[in-house]
Structure formats: structure tokens, C-alpha cells
Amino acid sequence: MGWVQVPCRQETHIGAAAGDLLLQDARGDFSAWKGQAQCVYLDPPFMTGEEFFLRMRVGEKGWETGKNPLVLPAYSDQFESKDVYLSLLRAALENAKMLLNETGSLFLHLDTRMAAYARILCDEIFGENNFVNEIIWAYQSGGRSMKRFSRKHDVILFYRKSRRQYFDITAVPLPRSENRSNHMRRCVDENGRSYRTIQSGGKTYTYYDDEPVYPGDVWADVSHLQQKDPQRTGYDTQKPMALLSRIILCSTRPGDLVADLFGGSGTTAAAAAHHGRRYLSADLSAAALTVCRKRLLNTALTLTAPTQKLQNARMEADFIPGIAFHDVHLADYDPGPNVPIRGLDAVDQWSVGFYQDGVFRSQSNAARRRQSPALPDLLQLPQLRGTPAILIADIYGNRSVWLQEET
Ligand SMILES: C[S@@+](CC[C@H](N)C(=O)[O-])C[C@H]1O[C@@H](n2cnc3c(N)ncnc32)[C@H](O)[C@@H]1O
Structure with missing residues (x-):
């Protein structure tokens, strides 16, 4: 029996921590979460003038060796002018303020290019009195310059929403160094x-000696992701989990909502889920959402991003009805013409679930990972009421949802 694509605007799956992933502009409408966030972390483009990419590993061999990844555009960090850049930052900061509750905190991550302008913007939007820290994240990675002192730090501006701010430095102790x-x-x-x-x-x-010490405003103990770091997703500009863990642990309690409007590969969301916090992660880039979705497959999530119909795409699967579970065997996938890789090597993640009115409810997921480079081609779907469906997230960043063709 054949399978046909259906339009899908949202997908949900169940798991331990709850969160939302959105394909949405940071300037967009987030009023549904008004006053709910305890912490907002923003890691926007830095106005570097560069293009950034996602290096997607392909097939079992590619996942084992890391060789010959597919290089996909992730996002552009080019702006017509400083004013255009600052208007994006202003809109995102206004959204951040709207999202935060009265005890909440903002962390705005930049480098030396825009930090001074951003400080003035934040003073205006959050109020000078609500400035808490200028955190310097100092690292060793990257090249060295002989023409000037090498630039080896980022700036994280830390503001509170009000004087009622929640902040617990004892949640982020450091080992006492000899x-x-x-x-x-x-x-x-x-x-x-x-x-x-x-x-x-x-x-x-x-x-x-057995009492903890706490970080100051210069963080030199958090390392940048190394080339072979197992955390690496292939998404340029990915930040380390340790950085986000420190931010989340000192500014939130378990169950609180952590928001990131430039979510990228989903480091904030992954760190929030890891520490039992809820998350809201938005990004404009479909490549970012693909990576983010995979990092969060074990959590309860709602992903709001409309699928686009893939012209001339084809998916083959065998659906074998059972008593408590149906077996679903993924047999082939073709994303359509003009792509270099087809077949199951073109599949990065897939899920089985139920579909109704443009929403896919996932019941079981499989994804390629470093620990498991081979993609499981058999998933089980519980016998529940609903229309069985398959979701494919491919290596090109496409998500498509498929139903069995009516005979
Ligand atoms: C520096 S990266 C964030 C990296 C992220 N912190 C991580 O650990 O992966 C900036 C992100 O902002 C996204 N972006 C750029 N302009 C945007 C906009 N107007 N609204 C939402 N996201 C945007 C880019 O797609 C990119 O993923």
C-alpha cells in the first residue's frame, strides 16, 4: 500500500520535561507565554558579516567517521546596517521583557562588536537599575593574532526584570582550585x-577547603566546544551545555520556563530539559529546528512549524497490524529530484504516531546519533484510536508527514 504526504502544522510527543519549539522570528508574537518565563537567554547573530552552516552527517558510515558531511546553510549573519541589526535586537529584547515574570532574568550573549550598543538598549528597555552583571566568558579556542591582542571573550549582559529577582548563586558552586x-x-x-x-x-x-566557591563575573572555566566534543551537533555557533547550565541553575527552579528566541541547535532547551525546567525555543532556521528536535526527542515537546509539500517525494513503509502494537518498517525514502543523496541514508530521524487536523502525535522515534549511527528501520505503534502516520525528518532539513493511501 502506498503512502501520501499530508500538510502538518504541529507535532507533539510525550516525555519527561515539557517544551515548545517554534519556527518563528524572534520579533514575532510570543504573547501566549506572556509573564511565564523565569529566564530568557538570547544568543542572536553577532553581526559578524558571515554565513553559518549545519554540517549534517550522512548514513551509518558518515555518523561513524564524521567524514564528508552534507553542508547546509543554517543562517546569515549579514545585516544592511547597524540600525537594521539593532532594530532586530530591540524587538527581541522587548519580547524577552514581555515573556519574563517579575522575578525573572535576562542573559544577552554577544561579542565585542555589538555589546556596547546592546548595553544601552538593555538599559533603556529593562532600566539601568536592573543591570546585574556584564559577564565575560573567556576561552582559549580560535586563532591568535599578532596585530592586536587576540579576542578571546564573549560578553553576556545580565539584567533582572525587577528588584524581586530570583537568583541563587549557591546552585552553581565551583570546585575550589588548589x-x-x-x-x-x-x-x-x-x-x-x-x-x-x-x-x-x-x-x-x-x-x-570543603566549602564551595562561587563564580565571579569572569567565566574562564567553561570551555568552548572542542572539535571532537561529543556535544557537537554540526550547527555552527553552538554553545556549550555547561554555559547554559550555569545560567539556568542560578536563575531558575525546577519546573520553571526558560526561553530562547534565537534557539539555534537547542542548547538552551536541552540544558533546561536536563535540569528539569520547561523550555521555549524559537528560531527562523529550519536546519536549527531539525537539530533541536533531535536533541529533545526524549522530552515532551510541541513543535510548531508547518511542513512544506516535497514535490515528487516518495516514502515506502510496511505497516504490519498486530494485537497490542503495529510494526512499522521503513523501506525507502526519496526526497525528490535535485538532491545528491536518496534512500534511507537521506533520513536523519523518523517517527510513527497518529495524525489529526494538521497535528502529528508521535508515539515512537528513531534518529541517527553518534552512539547509534545505524537508523533503526522498525518502530512499533501502539493500537490506539487515530490515523496512523509517519514523520520523516531528512538530512536536508525537510519534515514530511505521510498517511496510508486510501484504497
Ligand atoms: C548564535 S546562533 C544561536 C546558537 C545557539 N545558542 C546554540 O547553542 O546552538 C543564532 C541563531 O539565531 C537565529 N536567527 C537569526 N535571526 C533570527 C530571527 N530574526 N529570529 C529568530 N532566530 C533568528 C539563527 O538561525 C541562529 O540559529
Whole structure:
């Protein structure tokens, strides 16, 4: 029996933490979440003038070796002028303020190009009194310059929505480093606890070795993603989970909503879900959503992004009815003409579920990953009421939903 494509505007699946992924402009309408976010992290384009890409691994071999990835455009960081750039930033910041509740926090991630302008914008939108920190994220990666001091930091502007802000630095302790306290006198108290003391300004300061220390506003302990880092998704400008974990843990409690309007590969959403927070992640790039969807397949999510009909595409699957579960075997996929790779190598993720009125409810998912480069071609669909459907997310960033052809 054949399968036909149907239009789909939304997809949902169940899991542990709940979140929304949207194919939407950061300047768009987010009023459905008004006042609900505890933390908004924004990592917009930096006005570098560059184009950025997604390096998508292809097929079992490609996933095993990382060789010959398909390079897809992800987003352009080119703006006609500074004013055009700043108008995007202004609209996104206004949305961020609208999304935050009264105890919420904003983190705006930039580099030295636009940070000064952004600081003035944030002062205007959030109020100078609500400025909390200019965090410097210092790293070692990238090239070195002999013409100037190498630029080795990003800037994260931290604002609160109001004086009622929630902030818990004890949620982000650092291991006490040996070298930092080497210059202090080392002692042991009557209970056998080791501590260090230092005199300064006529006072004696005591630090117990087993007590945590907390980060200052220069974060040099969070490393950029290394070339072979297992976190890497292939999406340019992906940020490390450790950076987002620190931001989320100090500014939110479990169950809170964390929003990111330039979500990219979904690092914020993945870190939020990992720490038991809900997430809202929006991005304009379909490539970003493909990566993000895969990172979050184990969480409860609603993905709002209309599918586009793939002209002359074809999908073949065998649907074998069972008693409690149906077996669905993916046999072939052809995304249509003018593409270099077809067949199951062109499939990055697929799901089986039920379809109704433009919504696909996923019940079971399979995706290629580094740990499992081969794509499982058999999924089970529980015997529930509804129209069985298959969702294919291919290596070109297309999502399509298929129903069995009526005979
Ligand atoms: C620096 S990247 C974000 C990377 C992300 N933090 C991560 O860890 O993967 C910026 C993102 O903003 C998206 N973007 C650019 N303009 C946008 C707009 N007007 N609305 C929403 N997203 C936009 C790009 O597609 C890109 O994914």
C-alpha cells in the first residue's frame, strides 16, 4: 500500500520535561507565554558579516567517521546596517521583557562588536537599575593574532526584570582550585577540617577547603566546544551545555520556563530539559529546528512549524497490524529530484504516531546519533484510536508527514 504526504502544522510527543519549539522570528508574537518565563537567554547573530552552516552527517558510515558531511546553510549573519541589526535586537529584547515574570532574568550573549550598543538598549528597555552583571566568558579556542591582542571573550549582559529577582548563586558552586589558594596559610581546625587564612586590610579571612566557591563575573572555566566534543551537533555557533547550565541553575527552579528566541541547535532547551525546567525555543532556521528536535526527542515537546509539500517525494513503509502494537518498517525514502543523496541514508530521524487536523502525535522515534549511527528501520505503534502516520525528518532539513493511501 502506498503512502501520501499530508500538510502538518504541529507535532507533539510525550516525555519527561515539557517544551515548545517554534519556527518563528524572534520579533514575532510570543504573547501566549506572556509573564511565564523565569529566564530568557538570547544568543542572536553577532553581526559578524558571515554565513553559518549545519554540517549534517550522512548514513551509518558518515555518523561513524564524521567524514564528508552534507553542508547546509543554517543562517546569515549579514545585516544592511547597524540600525537594521539593532532594530532586530530591540524587538527581541522587548519580547524577552514581555515573556519574563517579575522575578525573572535576562542573559544577552554577544561579542565585542555589538555589546556596547546592546548595553544601552538593555538599559533603556529593562532600566539601568536592573543591570546585574556584564559577564565575560573567556576561552582559549580560535586563532591568535599578532596585530592586536587576540579576542578571546564573549560578553553576556545580565539584567533582572525587577528588584524581586530570583537568583541563587549557591546552585552553581565551583570546585575550589588548589592554585588559587596556594598563597594562603594552610591550617587544620579542631574537627580536622582543613582551611586557609589570609590577612587583608587588618582583617583575617578564613576559607574552608570543603566549602564551595562561587563564580565571579569572569567565566574562564567553561570551555568552548572542542572539535571532537561529543556535544557537537554540526550547527555552527553552538554553545556549550555547561554555559547554559550555569545560567539556568542560578536563575531558575525546577519546573520553571526558560526561553530562547534565537534557539539555534537547542542548547538552551536541552540544558533546561536536563535540569528539569520547561523550555521555549524559537528560531527562523529550519536546519536549527531539525537539530533541536533531535536533541529533545526524549522530552515532551510541541513543535510548531508547518511542513512544506516535497514535490515528487516518495516514502515506502510496511505497516504490519498486530494485537497490542503495529510494526512499522521503513523501506525507502526519496526526497525528490535535485538532491545528491536518496534512500534511507537521506533520513536523519523518523517517527510513527497518529495524525489529526494538521497535528502529528508521535508515539515512537528513531534518529541517527553518534552512539547509534545505524537508523533503526522498525518502530512499533501502539493500537490506539487515530490515523496512523509517519514523520520523516531528512538530512536536508525537510519534515514530511505521510498517511496510508486510501484504497
Ligand atoms: C548564535 S546562533 C544561536 C546558537 C545557539 N545558542 C546554540 O547553542 O546552538 C543564532 C541563531 O539565531 C537565529 N536567527 C537569526 N535571526 C533570527 C530571527 N530574526 N529570529 C529568530 N532566530 C533568528 C539563527 O538561525 C541562529 O540559529
